[in-house]
Amino acid sequence: MRLFYHGITACNYLIKTVSPGSSTKIKYLGDPEKNAELAREEYQEGKTVLESLPPIITFALTTFCNNKIPCMICDRNTRPESGDSEVNRLAIEAAKPLLQTAKMVLLHCGGEAMLSKHFDEVISLINPPTKVSFATNAMLMTKKRADLMLEKDIMSDFVVSLDASTTETFKIMRPSSSFETILKNITYYTKRAKELKRDSNIKLNMTVCEANLKDVPGLVDIAVQVGATEVDYNHLNSGQDHAVPTTAGWDWDYKEQAKFTDKAFHDEMFMEAYRRAKKHDLIINFVGRPFIGPNAKKNEEIIEEMCGRVAFQETKE
Numbered sequence: 001m002r003l004f005y006h007g008i009t010a011c012n013y014l015i016k017t018v019s020p021g022s023s024t025k026i027k028y029l030g031d032p033e034k035n036a037e038l039a040r041e042e043y044q045e046g047k048t049v050l051e052s053l054p055p056i057i058t059f060a061l062t063t064f065c066n067n068k069i070p071c072m073i074c075d076r077n078t079r080p081e082s083g084d085s086e087v088n089r090l091a092i093e094a095a096k097p098l099l100q101t102a103k104m105v106l107l108h109c110g111g112e113a114m115l116s117k118h119f120d121e122v123i124s125l126i127n128p129p130t131k132v133s134f135a136t137n138a139m140l141m142t143k144k145r146a147d148l149m150l151e152k153d154i155m156s157d158f159v160v161s162l163d164a165s166t167t168e169t170f171k172i173m174r175p176s177s178s179f180e181t182i183l184k185n186i187t188y189y190t191k192r193a194k195e196l197k198r199d200s201n202i203k204l205n206m207t208v209c210e211a212n213l214k215d216v217p218g219l220v221d222i223a224v225q226v227g228a229t230e231v232d233y234n235h236l237n238s239g240q241d242h243a244v245p246t247t248a249g250w251d252w253d254y255k256e257q258a259k260f261t262d263k264a265f266h267d268e269m270f271m272e273a274y275r276r277a278k279k280h281d282l283i284i285n286f287v288g289r290p291f292i293g294p295n296a297k298k299n300e301e302i303i304e305e306m307c308g309r310v311a312f313q314e315t316k317e
Helices: 010-017 032-044 089-101 119-125 143-152 167-173 179-195 210-226 263-279 296-306
Strands: 056-058 104-106 131-136 155-161 202-208 230-235 243-245 251-253 283-287
Touching: 089 119, 119 143, 143 155, 143 179, 167 179, 167 210, 179 202, 179 210, 202 210, 210 230, 210 263, 230 263, 263 283, 263 296, 283 296
Parallel strands: 056 104, 104 131, 131 155, 155 202, 202 230, 230 283
Antiparallel strands: 243 251
């Protein structure tokens, strides 16, 4: 159980409560362990006026993305660009006490965190035992940036959104990115992590639809190739209904892509991914129900194993 979870979207909290110059008033500034203990005590006692800072924070650096053409699944296909934003200097300064005192910092933002001009600074501000996690397309993970992240020894993990395991499918799903560049960047990170005796903990993610269903098992092979530790899958969310042209010359329709007309084939692909993951001792995780075909109930034990966690879960409890 996450007894003391009171994570925040940092920008909505920090400017009101942790203003620059007020850090001396924070009881356990720079001591994530003691601050977390205090937070747990305050939660268990039912306090509503807190001395502790949030042990887990979400700091959204930017909603902008380096991919000029939105990926097929992305809500940027319908979201107005005028609604995008990035944190400013005031927010960074106000966030420093939070970054120094939290046990976990999540840099999720609806955009590409590494595109933010503040990303490297934020990484530099955080020190152990605080850990960092975020999702990325990994296009901007240069060697210099990878070295910084690893040398700081603060990375809990990060999720690389691939949505494919072949170049052909990748070009359809993520037309502005380079499959080869991403794999090269991940491989450098995992090899460098071994050299520094760090845990790399890279997870490869695929949002599964009709267009990339056949690539599901191959994601495991890619994970083994680049040194990732986990593969994560999920279906498309409900509520989106956009249709956009692909590089292959046909329209990718969100609602149609979510239907999976051949549900038996869908389940076959996930069974094969499961077998490959077990062969390579790789963690395989699915957010939702991995089997949707007529024989889905036969795989209850596998379902329980694959669906034991949620995306970006901070602990295994």
